[in-house]
Amino acid sequence: MRFHQVRELVRWAADFHARMAQQYDAQADAGEVDERVRMSLGYLAEHERKMQADLAGYLTDGSDHRGVLDTWFDDPADFPHPPVLDRLLEGMDCASVQDVLISALTTHKTLQDLYRHRADRASIEEERDFFASLAAGHEGEVRRLARDMQRLEDY
Secondary structure (H helix, E strand, O other), X not given: OOEEEHHHHHHHHHHHHHXXXXXXXXXXXXXXXXXXXXXXXXXXXXXXXXXXXXXXXXXXXXXXXXXXXXXXXXXXXXXXXXXXXXXXXXXXXXXXXXXXXXXXHHHHHHHHHHHHHHHHOOOXXXXXXXXXXXXXXXXXXXXXXXXXXXXXXXX
């Protein structure tokens, strides 16, 4: 589809975070997973549930962002990011904490690129600011994930 509302993209991103949490949980429950890997997957699953809840909060009726969420945009090229993100989710490597971290960071950087893509193509300042804020938030999350996962690996 060529025309979208910002709300649709935010809902898709929230749903993607929920799917990531489910994937991390499933991997953690798999039989032959190292204990540190299992702990890192559990940590990431909780992190993804928080990210999903944060994005879902934007979609509530009382959100301060209702105006920008109702904004329509035209993107004839559609988004290249969702299929890439789906492939990253399906091909997650859980052999080590480092492998899990690389998968998580790649996924978050791709989401961050999606938000930057929308900020760059925004038609109004509020939309640009909204997506720039989401991209900046993901940058902080990437740093936090790298720091916390490194601590887990050093544990």
